[in-house]
Amino acid sequence: MRNYLLKLCLxxxxxxxxxxxxxxxxxxxxxQTLKKAIDLAKNGDTIIVQPGLYTxxxxxxxxxxxxLGEGKPVLDAHHREEVVTxxxxxxxxxxxxxxxxxxxxxxxxxxxxxxxxQNVTVSNNTLLNNFFGIxxxxxxxxxxxxxxxxxxxxxxxxxNGIHLWKCKYVLISGNYVTxxxxxxxFEFAKNSTIENNVSEKNIxxxxxxxxxxxxxxxxxxxxxxxxGVAVMYTRRIKMLNNTFTQxxxxxxxxxxxxxxxDAQIEGNQFIRNTTGIYMENTERIRVTKNNxxxxxxxxxxxxxxxxxxFTNNNFEGNSFDATTNGSLKENYFSNNYWDKYEGYDLDxxxxxxxxxxxxxxxxxxIEQNPQSVMLMRSFIVNLMDKVERAVPSVTPETVKDxxxxxxxxxx
Amino acid sequence: xxxxxxxxxxxxxxxxxxxAYTVLLLAISLTIFMADGDVTKGLVSITTVIMIIVPLxxxxxxxxxxxxxxxxxxxxxxxxxxxxxxxxGKFIGIGSSVLFAFVAGVCIPVSIFAxxxxxxxxxxxxxxxxxxxxxxxxxxxxxxxDKARGIGLALMLWFYFAILFDGLVLLFLYSFADYPLExxxxxLTALNPIDLARILILLQLDISALMGYTGxxxxxxxxxxxxxxFSLILQIIWIGAPLLLALKAFxxxxx
Numbered sequence: 001m002r003n004y005l006l007k008l009c010l011x012x013x014x015x016x017x018x019x020x021x022x023x024x025x026x027x028x029x030x031x032q033t034l035k036k037a038i039d040l041a042k043n044g045d046t047i048i049v050q051p052g053l054y055t056x057x058x059x060x061x062x063x064x065x066x067x068l069g070e071g072k073p074v075l076d077a078h079h080r081e082e083v084v085t086x087x088x089x090x091x092x093x094x095x096x097x098x099x100x101x102x103x104x105x106x107x108x109x110x111x112x113x114x115x116x117x118q119n120v121t122v123s124n125n126t127l128l129n130n131f132f133g134i135x136x137x138x139x140x141x142x143x144x145x146x147x148x149x150x151x152x153x154x155x156x157x158x159x160n161g162i163h164l165w166k167c168k169y170v171l172i173s174g175n176y177v178t179x180x181x182x183x184x185x186f187e188f189a190k191n192s193t194i195e196n197n198v199s200e201k202n203i204x205x206x207x208x209x210x211x212x213x214x215x216x217x218x219x220x221x222x223x224x225x226x227x228g229v230a231v232m233y234t235r236r237i238k239m240l241n242n243t244f245t246q247x248x249x250x251x252x253x254x255x256x257x258x259x260x261x262d263a264q265i266e267g268n269q270f271i272r273n274t275t276g277i278y279m280e281n282t283e284r285i286r287v288t289k290n291n292x293x294x295x296x297x298x299x300x301x302x303x304x305x306x307x308x309x310f311t312n313n314n315f316e317g318n319s320f321d322a323t324t325n326g327s328l329k330e331n332y333f334s335n336n337y338w339d340k341y342e343g344y345d346l347d348x349x350x351x352x353x354x355x356x357x358x359x360x361x362x363x364x365x366i367e368q369n370p371q372s373v374m375l376m377r378s379f380i381v382n383l384m385d386k387v388e389r390a391v392p393s394v395t396p397e398t399v400k401d402x403x404x405x406x407x408x409x410x411x
Numbered sequence: 412x413x414x415x416x417x418x419x420x421x422x423x424x425x426x427x428x429x430x431a432y433t434v435l436l437l438a439i440s441l442t443i444f445m446a447d448g449d450v451t452k453g454l455v456s457i458t459t460v461i462m463i464i465v466p467l468x469x470x471x472x473x474x475x476x477x478x479x480x481x482x483x484x485x486x487x488x489x490x491x492x493x494x495x496x497x498x499x500g501k502f503i504g505i506g507s508s509v510l511f512a513f514v515a516g517v518c519i520p521v522s523i524f525a526x527x528x529x530x531x532x533x534x535x536x537x538x539x540x541x542x543x544x545x546x547x548x549x550x551x552x553x554x555x556x557d558k559a560r561g562i563g564l565a566l567m568l569w570f571y572f573a574i575l576f577d578g579l580v581l582l583f584l585y586s587f588a589d590y591p592l593e594x595x596x597x598x599l600t601a602l603n604p605i606d607l608a609r610i611l612i613l614l615q616l617d618i619s620a621l622m623g624y625t626g627x628x629x630x631x632x633x634x635x636x637x638x639x640x641f642s643l644i645l646q647i648i649w650i651g652a653p654l655l656l657a658l659k660a661f662x663x664x665x666x
Binding site: 249250294296316317319339365368369370371372373374375376377378379380381382383 | 449451452455458459462463573574577578580581584585588592593596599600606609610613616617624625626627629
């Protein structure tokens with residue numbers, strides 16, 4: 001019988017022996033800090049942190065651990081240092097409230113920093129009032145999932161929510177970022193995916209790409225940011241099924257594109273932005289199947305853009321459909337629906353028989369003379385636009401949709 | 412004064428012109444709202460229509476009625492009633508009838524289909540616009556004795572405010588493009604009741620497009636409480652000032 005009990009005990013201990021031990025951190029036991037638990041642990045162990053408020057002055061995770069917070073324990077750096085730094089591969093860090101990292105102009109202090117690691121998951125955390133939220137540098141195969149980040153909302157002293165520098169194969173999914181400088185920031189980050197995130201009320205951009213090629217972002221919502229998304233100096237970005245909304249104000253854009261090429265912009269919603277898409281020095285961008293609704297300017301394409309294609313979009317209720325700052329050449333519009341189109345369709349094939357010119361005369365007038373915004377929707381302006389549409393002379397000859405749709409695309 | 416207004420209203424109701432105007436406005440508003448599910452777009456279209464039709468009908472109808480009732484006026488003048496009371500009675504009578512047409516034709520559909528800040532702005536500025544053009548009609552009518560000339564003057568006035576003024580503003584903007592004109596533009600707006608009404612509605616509708624520097628300035632000025640009060644006062648001045656001038660002319664006029 002005693003032998004049998006011993007065997008049972010051994011059997012029960014087996015998982016611990018094979019899959020690593022479990023260390024419990026709690027204010028009421030001997031192990032009262034995460035740091036102490038990490039010192040005691042070996043690779044492959046699991047640390048469970050029970051509810052409570054823990055001071056964490058840059059706790060360094062340098063072993064392959066699974067660190068789980070139970071009931072959202074709080075790690076607080078009291079504005080003295082970073083909160084947690086992960087320097088080991090194969091770490092899972094889940095379920096904490098991480099708050100009050102130090103702020104400063106010399107170093108980028110972060111709530112959670114990942115440095116030169118692989119296969120790390122940071123999930124289900126709440127980051128409050130940190131300078132930078134989750135900072136990934138020089139790391140590959142990282143997942144950042146279902147975190148909630150809220151910054152200090154201080155314009156002078158605020159870092160980015162999720163910051164990537166020199167990373168590859170990162171998945172950022174289901175996060176909510178607010179009150180940071182940039183919600184999500186990519187610099188030299190390649191082959192990464194951003195999906196199902198919400199980024200709102202950030203001071204600068206909801207999402208910002210710099211020198212980051214081959215990334216995809218889809219099904220995100222960018223609401224009421226300094227500007228929705230800025231994509232700069234990058235190639236081959238896919239932007240699919242996102243919502244850009246309420247990005248309002250002087251020089252504020254839903255989507256800002258600068259010096260980019262070969263991008264695909266498909267299935268997005270641009271609603272109530274001052275400018276839906278702003279393009280500067282772009283090449284080979286395909287803008288298809290998007291909805292532009294109630295924007296000030298739906299698209300603003302500068303004369304430095306070439307070979308961009310706008311097809312199968314809906315333009316509805318925008319104050320201006322398109323503007324440019326000079327003569328726009330080699331940019332193509334076709335098969336879009338324009339609610340301002342007044343042509344006819346004699347052969348009933350759903351495509352208007354006369355081309356639509358998205359750049360109105362008045363848009364050109366405002367371009368040269370911004371003060372004339374006062375005359376918007378006045379009779380004289382309507383009259384001028386009608387005359388110009390009938391006999392074009394001032395608006396760019398090349399910018400026209402040869403096949404405007406009679407009815408909006410249903411999606 | 413109110414007795415005169417009452418007789419005028421009764422007389423106007425008996426003639427079919429104003430009823431036709433009410434039906435026209437009602438038809439326009441209803442068609443626009445029915446045709447398009449997007450309420451904001453409907454408000455935009457209604458604004459465009461209102462800025463043309465309402466001033467035109469208000470000014471022409473008031474002038475015509477004024478001259479058609481010239482004999483009645485002569486009769487009244489022979490009675491022991493002050494000329495001020497006669498003219499004010501006429502103004503209240505004609506003004507309230509035209510205003511009623513606007514309320515029935517535009518305000519009711521708007522409050523049913525699009526009761527919002529934009530809708531309210533549209534209704535209030537439309538009402539004030541109606542009254543200021545009735546008042547302008549009185550101003551021109553008291554200046555002249557000839558009906559044809561009076562109507563011609565009224566039409567010219569409408570043409571100036573509805574079309575020519577904005578053209579001149581555009582010309583002005585191009586001629587002085589090198590100067591900072593933002594403040595001057597606000598002053599220019601005050602010179603035209605139609606522009607005042609249009610910009611108040613515009614600030615509700617196209618806020619995002621107006622967010623450039625000029626737009627922001629307008630937004631700051633007309634969007635603030637004091638700016639709204641300022642423009643309302645200006646619109647009321649556009650009702651009061653022509654009426655006062657008309658009164659002055661009418662008192663001295665040899666009928």
